[in-house]
Amino acid sequence: MAKFNMSLKKNEMPMQDPIERGKNFKEVALGYTKELALDEAMRCLECKNPTCVKGCPVNVDIPGFIRKIKEDDIGGAYAIISKTSSLPAVCGRVCPQETQCEAKCVRAIKGEPVGIGRLERYVADNALTCDMQKEAKNGHKVAVVGSGPSGLTYAGDLIKMGYDVTVFEAFHTEGGVLTYGIPEFRLPKQIVKDEVDKLKALGVKFMTNVVIGRTINIEELFEDGYEAVFVGSGAGLPNFMKIPGESLKGVYSANEFLTRSNLMKAYKTNATTPIMKGGKVIVVGGGNVAMDAARTALRLGAAKVTIVYRRSMTELPARREEVENAIEEGIEFNLLTNPVEILGYNNPDDRRDVKNGFVTGVKCIKMELSDPDENGRRRPVAVPNSEFVIEADTVVMSIGTSPNPLIKQTTKGLEVNRWGGIVVNEDGLTSLEGVYAGGDAVTGASTVISAMGAGKIAAKATDEYIKSKA
Numbered sequence: 001m002a003k004f005n006m007s008l009k010k011n012e013m014p015m016q017d018p019i020e021r022g023k024n025f026k027e028v029a030l031g032y033t034k035e036l037a038l039d040e041a042m043r044c045l046e047c048k049n050p051t052c053v054k055g056c057p058v059n060v061d062i063p064g065f066i067r068k069i070k071e072d073d074i075g076g077a078y079a080i081i082s083k084t085s086s087l088p089a090v091c092g093r094v095c096p097q098e099t100q101c102e103a104k105c106v107r108a109i110k111g112e113p114v115g116i117g118r119l120e121r122y123v124a125d126n127a128l129t130c131d132m133q134k135e136a137k138n139g140h141k142v143a144v145v146g147s148g149p150s151g152l153t154y155a156g157d158l159i160k161m162g163y164d165v166t167v168f169e170a171f172h173t174e175g176g177v178l179t180y181g182i183p184e185f186r187l188p189k190q191i192v193k194d195e196v197d198k199l200k201a202l203g204v205k206f207m208t209n210v211v212i213g214r215t216i217n218i219e220e221l222f223e224d225g226y227e228a229v230f231v232g233s234g235a236g237l238p239n240f241m242k243i244p245g246e247s248l249k250g251v252y253s254a255n256e257f258l259t260r261s262n263l264m265k266a267y268k269t270n271a272t273t274p275i276m277k278g279g280k281v282i283v284v285g286g287g288n289v290a291m292d293a294a295r296t297a298l299r300l301g302a303a304k305v306t307i308v309y310r311r312s313m314t315e316l317p318a319r320r321e322e323v324e325n326a327i328e329e330g331i332e333f334n335l336l337t338n339p340v341e342i343l344g345y346n347n348p349d350d351r352r353d354v355k356n357g358f359v360t361g362v363k364c365i366k367m368e369l370s371d372p373d374e375n376g377r378r379r380p381v382a383v384p385n386s387e388f389v390i391e392a393d394t395v396v397m398s399i400g401t402s403p404n405p406l407i408k409q410t411t412k413g414l415e416v417n418r419w420g421g422i423v424v425n426e427d428g429l430t431s432l433e434g435v436y437a438g439g440d441a442v443t444g445a446s447t448v449i450s451a452m453g454a455g456k457i458a459a460k461a462t463d464e465y466i467k468s469k470a
Helices: 034-041 062-070 074-082 088-094 106-110 116-125 149-160 189-202 218-223 254-262 288-299 320-328 448-469
Strands: 141-145 164-168 205-207 228-231 251-253 280-284 304-309 332-335 337-345 358-369 380-382 388-391 394-397 435-437
Touching: 034 062, 034 116, 062 074, 062 116, 074 088, 074 116, 088 116, 088 189, 088 448, 141 149, 149 164, 149 189, 149 228, 149 448, 189 205, 218 228, 228 448, 251 254, 254 288, 254 394, 280 288, 288 304, 288 320, 288 394, 304 337, 358 394, 435 448
Parallel strands: 141 164, 141 228, 164 205, 228 435, 251 394, 280 304, 280 394, 304 332
Antiparallel strands: 337 358, 358 380, 358 388
């Protein structure tokens, strides 16, 4: 057998047929077989100076775990990944490897990088029963606000150090944005449950239906004996465009639309929560969340789904593979287009545009990109006299989210920035002693892996802080 596979292309990911997958919520990507994983692993050159690791926010030993795949030691590969990552099955599915570890892979210089994310998923999916060693308790306890990726990572790192860890989750199900934000067809909820269950097996305690700032506040957590608190409450406050018609029936934030589908299972025929199904759907925005909302609407039975984005395909911020998947599934893109008003009517017999009624369409204006500014960014500018209407029954606004202000409002002395993000130093420490924060609660909407990286940094700092007090 040759030592390395010098193919310039990575092995394709087996996928559901585009037409069929648009009708179901089953996972789109089917995962590598053992043969594909081995062949892809052989593309890794085992560099002495692995630049790919520098591109990973949690510093996974990438050549190390890939070497174990080559040796057919999946348990060993999983053990290596788990040293620095608490959520390998999640990261292998939703992390933007193409702009992180894979972007720094030397194979990308002349061809495609090694499929690091696909190999990580293969390992995680085939080593879900891998045992993780429990650590002896050290007598200290910490609290975690939110069970999203930053909170789970923080909890996982500290439980392995011997801390007593309790995670407080506002919803009835653990997982944060992994559960309510990312659709089943991209990240099956059983995968999230499996990852949470591993942390429970290590001793992490989860308390659901607890809203920090309402049920109990951060000051009271310290009074209950917690020596440090990590805030990983995410960015669940949706942004709107503040244009006429956003109060019409049939207008959703992407956050609400996806939460109803992902967490509350509104796509099921016997669901107790309502959601708009069928008809023509417009999704405003161009990020990963917009792609998720559009592809969810398609699976809910929409006759037509259109993504409206004010810049061109070049500037579209969503992952390329998510955009390609959406196009394959038949979702249309109306680019260099910006909504200026949502139109509606009161009832089927009154088609006049009114303030509060049902959506009938979106009035848009065409845009063009200006010359690059000093930062090289081209600003979208409205084209005069270019207004037109796109018919719609449902509009989903996906133009970003902000941190919920509840923690700030109920925590005296907690500093936040102008966008509502919690201000932290390089160790994740807030303006309050013993209070750390990370993930979207600090940065606003970002990636799963960056949130995990923040959780790791804060966990290390928390350990040092508590030891310094002993």
